[in-house]
Amino acid sequence: MAEPKLRIRDVTVAFRTRRGGEVVAIDRLSLDVADCQIVSIVGPSGCGKSTLLRLVAGLVPPSSGEIWLDGHQVTDPGADRGMVFQSYTLFPWLTVQGNVEFGPRLRGVPESERRAVAGRYIQMVGLTGFEHAYPKELSGGMMQRVAIARALANDPEVLLMDEPFGALDAQTRAFMGELLLDIWQKSPKTILFVTHDIDEALFLGDRVYVMTARPGRFRAEVSLSLPRPRTLEVTTSEEFVGAKRRVLAMIREETAKIMGAGAAAGS
Amino acid sequence: MPRAGPAGVTVSLAQPRAERRRRASWALFAYLRPQEPVPRRVYLGTVTGSAVGLVALWCLLSYGGVVEPLFLPSPTAIIAAGLDLARDGTLVQDMRASLAVIVTGWALAAVLAVPIGILMGSFKVVEALVEPVIDFVRYLPVSAMIPLLILYVGIGTAEKVAVIFIGTFFQLVLLVADVAAHVPHEQLDVSYTLGASPAQVVGRVLLPATLPGVMDTLRITMGWAWTYLIVAEIVSADRGLGYLILNSMRGLFTDRIFVGLVVIGGLGLAFDLTFKWLHRRLLPWSPKA
Numbered sequence: 001m002a003e004p005k006l007r008i009r010d011v012t013v014a015f016r017t018r019r020g021g022e023v024v025a026i027d028r029l030s031l032d033v034a035d036c037q038i039v040s041i042v043g044p045s046g047c048g049k050s051t052l053l054r055l056v057a058g059l060v061p062p063s064s065g066e067i068w069l070d071g072h073q074v075t076d077p078g079a080d081r082g083m084v085f086q087s088y089t090l091f092p093w094l095t096v097q098g099n100v101e102f103g104p105r106l107r108g109v110p111e112s113e114r115r116a117v118a119g120r121y122i123q124m125v126g127l128t129g130f131e132h133a134y135p136k137e138l139s140g141g142m143m144q145r146v147a148i149a150r151a152l153a154n155d156p157e158v159l160l161m162d163e164p165f166g167a168l169d170a171q172t173r174a175f176m177g178e179l180l181l182d183i184w185q186k187s188p189k190t191i192l193f194v195t196h197d198i199d200e201a202l203f204l205g206d207r208v209y210v211m212t213a214r215p216g217r218f219r220a221e222v223s224l225s226l227p228r229p230r231t232l233e234v235t236t237s238e239e240f241v242g243a244k245r246r247v248l249a250m251i252r253e254e255t256a257k258i259m260g261a262g263a264a265a266g267s
Numbered sequence: 268m269p270r271a272g273p274a275g276v277t278v279s280l281a282q283p284r285a286e287r288r289r290r291a292s293w294a295l296f297a298y299l300r301p302q303e304p305v306p307r308r309v310y311l312g313t314v315t316g317s318a319v320g321l322v323a324l325w326c327l328l329s330y331g332g333v334v335e336p337l338f339l340p341s342p343t344a345i346i347a348a349g350l351d352l353a354r355d356g357t358l359v360q361d362m363r364a365s366l367a368v369i370v371t372g373w374a375l376a377a378v379l380a381v382p383i384g385i386l387m388g389s390f391k392v393v394e395a396l397v398e399p400v401i402d403f404v405r406y407l408p409v410s411a412m413i414p415l416l417i418l419y420v421g422i423g424t425a426e427k428v429a430v431i432f433i434g435t436f437f438q439l440v441l442l443v444a445d446v447a448a449h450v451p452h453e454q455l456d457v458s459y460t461l462g463a464s465p466a467q468v469v470g471r472v473l474l475p476a477t478l479p480g481v482m483d484t485l486r487i488t489m490g491w492a493w494t495y496l497i498v499a500e501i502v503s504a505d506r507g508l509g510y511l512i513l514n515s516m517r518g519l520f521t522d523r524i525f526v527g528l529v530v531i532g533g534l535g536l537a538f539d540l541t542f543k544w545l546h547r548r549l550l551p552w553s554p555k556a
Contacts, residue, residue, distance in 0.1 A: 089457040
């Protein structure tokens with residue numbers, strides 16, 4: 001196998017609590033992601049999956065371990081790792097176009113070029129005609145589409161997505177999944193996709209990692225050989241349903257650990 | 268369902284009344300439910316009714332001779348007194364004096380408090396540096412400091428400007444700091460992942476993000492400034508709207524007191540509306556606009 005695009009090596013993240021204790025959010029976790037692969041990460045809430053993305057983004061320093069992207073060690077945030085958050089993070093004072101242009105503008109890309117780049121990505125997420133709208137005029141799904149366009153306009157090496165469709169209703173969510181795959185098909189990117197929605201994880205990912213309850217580790221990897229381009233039909237295929245059943249069982253066990261209910265029944 | 272025949276006729280006649288009753292009771296129910304919107308017509312009608320009712324009550328009490336003019340002058344008496352004061356120029360002079368004081372004191376406070384507040388809300392170090400002082404001073408009533416201010420700067424305009432400055436500055440700092448501290452953290456995080464440096468995050472994200480909140484804060488503290496102005500003018504002044512009120516009381520010119528109150532209320536309302544208008548004009552993107 002060629003050198004992976006992204007290497008996460010034995011990374012641990014520990015937070016110090018106010019009372020002087022220590023909480024290990026992520027425990028000696030390793031992950032390799034090949035170029036233009038989509039890796040989904042699922043796990044019970046509070047398992048550290050968001051922390052994992054923030055680590056790669058450089059927003060949280062690892063307590064130990066290393067993260068390498070394209071042979072460079074990650075030490076702080078940078079434009080090569082774009083991120084889409086679950087909460088709406090568009091800048092309300094900028095129009096759709098202003099938001100999408102934000103990254104290129106920071107880098108000093110000349111206006112005409114910026115405009116062209118923004119236009120291309122706005123079209124890609126299907127929002128042509130809304131260039132001059134302010135975020136307050138958009139629906140939740142539209143805002144997340146702009147957020148994706150804004151991240152892509154920087155042409156990052158890795159796209160980090162932290163439950164980007166988590167706040168959307170089920171129909172919009174399914175549509176956004178298809179849209180994301182459609183964009184990926186047109187201009188492939190390495191994507192790390194965190195979600196608690198198993199369908200979404202399996203539908204999008206080449207590989208799905210299931211995380212344990214805190215301290216977060218990978219419990220299992222589920223590789224899917226679903227053909228691409230995928231449509232929502234694959235979600236009813238035998239392979240998909242089987243994988244879903246396995247992942248569901250694992251997450252249920254992990255959640256039970258947190259709730260304490262599984263303590264007696266399980267181990 | 269069969270519709271023909273006498274039964275059908277009865278039903279079609281009876282139903283609208285029942286329907287109307289049902290709707291009326293539903294509407295009443297809806298008006299009494301918390302946070303439920305009411306039709307615009309009903310809303311405006313109630314607003315008008317309230318205002319007209321107040322004026323009617325006033326007319327009844329004053330013209331009807333229920334309350335003595337010494338305590339509650341009639342509307343015509345107040346209008347006449349207002350015209351008198353306007354004609355001899357004292358009203359304009361008092362308005363001008365008060366406005367000069369209020370705008371100067373408030374603007375000085377705003378110019379200093381907004382940047383300090385933003386720094387305090389954004390940087391924990393600044394917060395630690397500034398908060399102990401401000402938390403102490405803001406609980407000191409401004410009126411309690413007036414004697415000290417008179418000792419320091421005398422009883423001229425400077426003293427009144429200082430009262431307004433002290434009255435608004437410390438509150439403004441804390442309110443603005445709160446606005447800055449509530450800029451969604453993820454908006455800053457996303458800026459870093461788009462390649463922004465810390466300085467760019469402050470200049471291009473944090474500052475614009477605070478604008479609607481700062482605008483609102485300025486509007487609210489302008490309202491408070493009026494309170495402090497009157498306090499300052501009642502203590503020591505030779506002109507101004509507070510002085511007008513106090514001086515009228517000495518001569519038992521109740522109608523002039525009311526003129527002063529109406530003018531203060533009108534100016535306050537005008538400032539409030541101007542701020543709201545500016546908010547819509549300058550920050551069309553703001554969710555509050």
